[in-house]
Structure formats: C-alpha cells, structure tokens
Amino acid sequence: MGSLTVIKSGFMSTIQDRGRIGYRRIGVPVSGAMDTKSMRDANKIVGNAESTPVVEHTFYGGIYLFNTISIISITGASCNPTINGRLVNQYEAIKVEKGDELEIHYPKRGCRSYLAIQGRLRIPLVMNSCSTYLPGKFGGFKGRAIQKSDVIFWDDDLNQIATQLFQKGEIPYFSTKIKVNISAGPEFDLLSEHAADRLFSISFKVHPQSNRMGIRLTGASISIINFDMVSSPVIPGIIQLPPSGNPIILMNDAQTIGGYPRIGIMKESELWRLGQLKAGDCISFKLA
Amino acid sequence: MLRLNGINWKVTNLGSNTLLLEPMILDGHLEYIHQFYQQIESEPISEIVDVIPAYKSIALFYQSTKENVIEILKQIDWTSLNAKTEQHHIVEVDYDLGLDWNRVCEVSKLSKSEIIERHAGTKYTVAMIGFLPGFIFLKGLELSISVPRLENPRTAIPAGSIGIGGNQTGIYSLESPGGWNIIGKTTHQFFNMKNDPPISISPGDSLTFNPVNS
Numbered sequence: 186m187g188s189l190t191v192i193k194s195g196f197m198s199t200i201q202d203r204g205r206i207g208y209r210r211i212g213v214p215v216s217g218a219m220d221t222k223s224m225r226d227a228n229k230i231v232g233n234a235e236s237t238p239v240v241e242h243t244f245y246g247g248i249y250l251f252n253t254i255s256i257i258s259i260t261g262a263s264c265n266p267t268i269n270g271r272l273v274n275q276y277e278a279i280k281v282e283k284g285d286e287l288e289i290h291y292p293k294r295g296c297r298s299y300l301a302i303q304g305r306l307r308i309p310l311v312m313n314s315c316s317t318y319l320p321g322k323f324g325g326f327k328g329r330a331i332q333k334s335d336v337i338f339w340d341d342d343l344n345q346i347a348t349q350l351f352q353k354g355e356i357p358y359f360s361t362k363i364k365v366n367i368s369a370g371p372e373f374d375l376l377s378e379h380a381a382d383r384l385f386s387i388s389f390k391v392h393p394q395s396n397r398m399g400i401r402l403t404g405a406s407i408s409i410i411n412f413d414m415v416s417s418p419v420i421p422g423i424i425q426l427p428p429s430g431n432p433i434i435l436m437n438d439a440q441t442i443g444g445y446p447r448i449g450i451m452k453e454s455e456l457w458r459l460g461q462l463k464a465g466d467c468i469s470f471k472l473a
Numbered sequence: 474m475l476r477l478n479g480i481n482w483k484v485t486n487l488g489s490n491t492l493l494l495e496p497m498i499l500d501g502h503l504e505y506i507h508q509f510y511q512q513i514e515s516e517p518i519s520e521i522v523d524v525i526p527a528y529k530s531i532a533l534f535y536q537s538t539k540e541n542v543i544e545i546l547k548q549i550d551w552t553s554l555n556a557k558t559e560q561h562h563i564v565e566v567d568y569d570l571g572l573d574w575n576r577v578c579e580v581s582k583l584s585k586s587e588i589i590e591r592h593a594g595t596k597y598t599v600a601m602i603g604f605l606p607g608f609i610f611l612k613g614l615e616l617s618i619s620v621p622r623l624e625n626p627r628t629a630i631p632a633g634s635i636g637i638g639g640n641q642t643g644i645y646s647l648e649s650p651g652g653w654n655i656i657g658k659t660t661h662q663f664f665n666m667k668n669d670p671p672i673s674i675s676p677g678d679s680l681t682f683n684p685v686n687s
Contacts, residue, residue, distance in 0.1 A: 209523045209534070210510070211664075211672045212603030311666055321606050321647060323666055371485060371493060416604070418525035418532035420488050440604035441525050453489040 187253040187304060187341045194332040195247030195289065199317035200308050200325035203236035208312045209441045215421060216316035216324065216437050219397060219460030220297055222357065223261035227301035230258035230278050232348040238308055238315040240300040240331070244463075246289025247331075249300075251281045255341070256303035256348070262295030262359065262461060276351040278303075295359035295461035303348075304341035318438060319397070359461040362388070365451055366473035370423060372414070372446035380407050384448070385470055389432065393464040397438040399425075400459055402468065406430030409446060416444045422456050424449035424470075434459060475543060478508060478551040484543070487532055492542065495530040502529045503600060503612065507677035508554055514675070516553075518545055526601050526676050560678045564644070565685045566593070566635055570658035573623070577637065577654050580620045591615045592642065592656065593682040600641075601676050607646035607664035611680060614642045626652030633659045635682070646672065657682075 201224065204217025218224035218241055225235040240246075246264060259266045259275045266273050267288045273279055275298075281287065289298055308315040308325060317325025326335060376384065389402035407430050419425070423435045425445040434451065435443070436459065449470065451459070462468065474497070475482045481497040496505045510526040520537040535542045568589050571577075578585055597611035619640040627650060630636070634645045636653030645651060646663040664672050674680075 206534075207523045208606075208670075209525050209532075210602065210676075211606065211670065212608055213606045213671075312669070312671065318606075320649065368486075371487070415528045416601075416610075417527050417530055418487065418493065420491055420532070420534075422488055442527050442601065442604040447487075450486075450488050 186307075186338055187251075187255050187302065188336055188338045189252060189255075189302075190250045191247060191331055191333055191335045191337070192250050192286070193248035193288075195242050195330075196244040198240055198242045198246055198331050199319065200238050200306065200331070201241045201316045202238040202314055204316050204437060205312050205314040205318075205324075212441050213312060213321075214318060214438050214441060216314065216318045216397075218299065218316075219437055220261050220299070220457045221460075222457040223297070223299045223460070224301075226276065226351070227258045227260040227299040229349040230260070230276065230351060231256050231301050231303040232278075233301060233303060233305070237301065238306045240337075242289050242298045242300070243296060245291045246298060246300070247333075248289075249287045251283060251285045251287065252336075253283055253341075255281050257281055257287070258301050259289065259298055260301070261298040262292035264292045264295075264298040265290045266298075276356045278348045294361075296463040297460055302339055302341075304339040307338040307340065320438065359458075361465075362467040362469075363458055363462070364469045364471055365455055365458065367424060367449040367451050367470045368473050370447035370449045371417070372412070372426075373448050375409050375412055375446050376407070376448060377410070380409060383407055384432075385472055388467045388469045391462045391464050391466045391468065392431070395462070395464065397436055399436050399439055400434040400462060400468075402432045402434070404467075407432065407448075409448075412446060414444055414446055416442045417447070419443040419447060422451035422453055423447050424451070436460075475546065477546060477549065478505060478512075478554075480505060486539070490535055492533045492535065492539065493530050494533065503598070506531050508551075510676050511559075512549060512551065512554060516549075520545060525603065527603075528600060560675070562674060562678060562680045564635075564659050564661050564680060564682050566657040566659050566682045567686060568592075568657040568684055569686065571635075571656035573654040573656065576623075577618070577620050577656055581618050583618065588618050588656070589684055591618050592637075593684050595681070597642065597680045599674055599676050599678045599680060602672065602674070605647070605649045605651075607672055608649065608651075609644040609646060609663065609674060609680075611642045611644070614640055616640060620654050622652040623654065624652075626650055630655060631658065632664075633661065635659060 204215040392401035638653035
C-alpha cells in the first residue's frame with residue numbers, strides 16, 4: 186500500500202474520475218474530471234485503466250510528501266511541477282522516492298492539472314463513483330477538497346497495464362483563445378437572426394465566477410425574446426442564455442434541470458478543452 | 474416523431490448520446506412522462522444508462538446508436554403499466570421551523586394557520602427530482618398560497634426544509650443553496666447516500682404533509 190501526506194493545501198484539489206452515471210434521475214450531477222482527456226492521459230502514462238480516480242488541481246495544486254516509492258504522472262495545465270525543488274517533466278512516468286516532496290505550481294497555461302498515481306486510490310465509491318461533488322459534500326476525499334494533513338492511500342499491488350510513453354506532439358497545447366463547434370439547442374429558434382449572428386461572431390471572455398458547475402461568458406450580451414420556459418433537462422455542454430444575455434456553458438457539476446433557454450450544445454468530445462479555460466480566456470462558437 | 478404509449482413524441486438530440494422526448498399533446502405531459510419513467514425503472518433497458526424526467530420532456534442517455542435506441546423504444550409493451558402502483562408518502566412537518574412566514578403571510582394575505590391548513594390539506598404529485606440532488610418538486614400547490622421566490626437566494630438551506638417557490642412546493646432533502654420561501658421542516662430523510670438508489674421517493678408518487686410539533 187502506498188500513501189502521501191498533503192503538506193500544503195492547493196487552491197481546490199479534488200479526487201475525480203469519469204463521474205456518476207445513472208443518478209441524474211434523482212438530481213445528482215455527473216461530476217468527474219473537467220478535462221477528461223488529461224485524466225485519461227495521466228492514467229495511461231502510469232499504466233492505470235483510463236478512468237481510475239486522479240487528483241484534479243484547479244490553479245495552485247499544493248505540496249505532497251510521498252511516504253512510499255511511487256510511480257506518478259502529471260498532465261493537463263502546464264504547472265511546472267517540482268520534486269524537492271527541481272523541475273520534472275509532465276506527460277511522463279516519474280518514479281518518486283519515499284520522502285520526496287512534489288509541488289504543483291500555479292499553471293502557466295491552462296487551468297487544471299491532473300496527478301495520477303500507479304495503482305488505485307483508496308477512496309470509497311459513492312453512487313458508483315469516486316468523484317467529489319463539493320456542493321453536495323459527497324464523493325472523493327470525505328466529500329471535500331483535499332487539504333493540509335490529509336493522508337491519501339492507494340493499493341499499488343494491482344496488475345498494471347504497460348505504462349505509455351507520450352511523444353511531444355501528443356501533448357495538448359492549451360490556448361487562451363479557443364473556437365468550439367456547437368449545434369443548435371432546443372430553444373435556438375428563440376434567437377433573432379441578429380442575435381444568432383452575434384453568437385457566432387463574438388469572441389466571449391470567461392468570467393471569473395466560472396467554476397465546475399458552469400463557465401460564465403461575458404463580453405457581449407445576446408438578446409432573446411422574453412420567454413417563460415418550463416424547467417427542462419440540461420447536461421454538461423449545454424449553452425444556456427439567462428435573461429442577462431450572458432451565456433453560460435454548463436459543466437460537470439451542473440444541475441440536472443434548468444429553466445433558461447438552451448441555445449446551443451457543445452460536442453461532448455470537445456468538452457474537455459473547456460476544463461482548461463480560466464478567467465479572461467476567450468471562446469468563440471462555430472455552428473457545426 | 475415517434476409513437477409510444479398511444480401518443481406522438483417529438484424526438485430531438487440533446488448532445489451526442491442524449492435524446493430529448495416531448496409528448497406532442499396539449500396538456501397532461503407529466504402523466505405520460507411519469508409513465509415513461511416508471512416503465513424504464515421497472516423494466517430497465519441496458520442501452521439506456523440514465524434519464525431525466527422533467528415537466529414537459531424526458532431526457533434519455535444512451536450507450537448505443539440513436540437508431541437502435543429508437544427501435545428498442547418502439548418495442549416496449551406499455552400494457553403492463555396498468556399493473557404498477559404509485560406509492561403514497563405522508564410527511565410530518567414542523568411548520569414552526571419555517572424561516573419566511575412573515576413574507577409568505579404578507580404576500581398571500583392569509584394567516585399562518587390558514588396557510589398551513591391549505592398546504593397540508595392538499596394531495597401533491599411528485600413532479601420530478603432535481604435540479605440538485607434529492608430536491609423534490611411537488612405539483613398541486615393551491616394558487617392562493619403561491620409566493621414568488623426570494624430575490625436573494627440563501628446560500629444554505631438545511632436538509633428537510635419545505636419551501637414554496639412560485640406555484641410549486643418542494644422539499645430540500647439535502648442541504649443546498651436555494652431561493653424558495655421556507656415554511657417548515659421535516660425530520661424524514663428521503664436521501665441516504667448509503668442506500669442504492671439513495672432516495673426513497675419517485676416521480677409520479679403522491680405525497681401529503683402532516684403538521685406536527687417537534
């Protein structure tokens with residue numbers, strides 16, 4: 186059995202996997218890693234199954250003291266990780282020794298970095314997932330972000346798949362300006378031609394109040410006819426338009442039912458890129 | 474357009490692996506959505522991994538092709554639905570633990586006891602569960618006691634709180650933020666993370682409130 190001790194808390198570091206499937210009928214969001222690609226990459230590098238629980242760090246990640254020899258990988262945001270003060274590479278398997286201190290720094294690019302540890306974290310399943318859902322205080326490490334003095338254990342004696350090497354070209358580059366494909370949502374027709382034109386021509390800015398529930402956009406308001414909408418199902422990737430006219434892209438911890446017009450839907454396969462957006466980054470939409 | 478359970482349903486894509494089904498009828502949507510939900514719950518379809526029943530539509534999450542899922546839906550035998558019975562829940566409420574009585578009395582121009590009488594004198598239908606884990610939306614609130622949501626939602630409403638939001642009433646079965654007018658609290662625990670499924674109430678069930686003093 187392996188373990189580490191958190192010796193400095195991060196800004197918001199939580200345990201995540203692919204999320205909770207099958208409980209939306211009772212209002213439980215999917216949760217799970219915001220950038221699923223980086224979660225899968227981190228696991229592949231250390232030879233874990235793709236959706237093995239990982240630690241997701243938003244911004245500054247904190248300092249970990251390893252109590253045992255371990256194989257780890259760090260993917261996602263470029264966070265200049267250091268071991269005992271010396272820079273180490275991301276996107277490769279790293280062997281850490283007992284007593285080593287790993288620090289996950291504030292990212293230079295991107296927003297969220299992922300730490301995978303070879304083996305399987307000892308985190309109890311809640312509704313079939315280890316993902317932390319902070320608003321509900323359940324899942325992950327005691328339903329909360331990990332903090333100073335927490336000790337995380339894992340079983341390292343599992344049959345591992347071969348670790349995977351990443352080539353430079355396979356490492357994603359997280360741009361501060363992205364363009365994503367969307368398709369029309371159920372209430373897209375409520376937009377006037379002018380409003381629809383604006384939706385596809387404006388470069389929106391990510392608002393600082395964005396979080397795991399949704400990415401709030403500012404920069405230009407899109408007007409919509411006044412419409413009393415009945416609460417309807419929503420999923421991550423839906424672009425809602427509240428009366429303010431500032432769109433919100435729903436993310437992993439989003440509610441299951443919403444009352445704002447659903448003007449667009451992002452492709453699920455592109456959603457991971459949004460997990461790396463931070464306040465001030467730009468996003469524009471293209472009709473697929 | 475898809476014909477299921479004797480009516481037409483509009484089918485649209487909601488993302489890559491999600492279908493949105495809407496009954497194409499003038500009213501009575503909820504009844505058909507509940508029948509659909511009960512059918513899926515009692516005879517699960519392995520290709521359909523999750524559902525979200527709402528007021529006028531139901532979302533289906535699938536692991537298969539859209540064409541295959543539609544074929545499977547067409548083959549459902551709806552006649553067995555008649556055999557199913559909805560549960561009735563009686564929920565004990567301490568109305569003295571309400572937080573917004575001043576506002577609710579002022580808006581409705583009724584006394585607290587009149588409001589309690591009307592709130593507890595109605596048989597409700599569980600419309601849906603969501604938007605947050607375990608939030609129970611109840612249909613059937615008497616119009617005379619409907620009160621608009623708070624302008625500034627609370628950041629934390631204790632588990633078990635009973636609220637009025639517009640012309641609906643509902644139960645916060647877990648602590649969560651919210652903007653409904655809180656008129657009471659129950660000790661009944663609908664949501665228990667240790668159970669699977671963690672909630673002991675289902676859309677389509679009926680519910681009445683029973684005033685108690687704790």
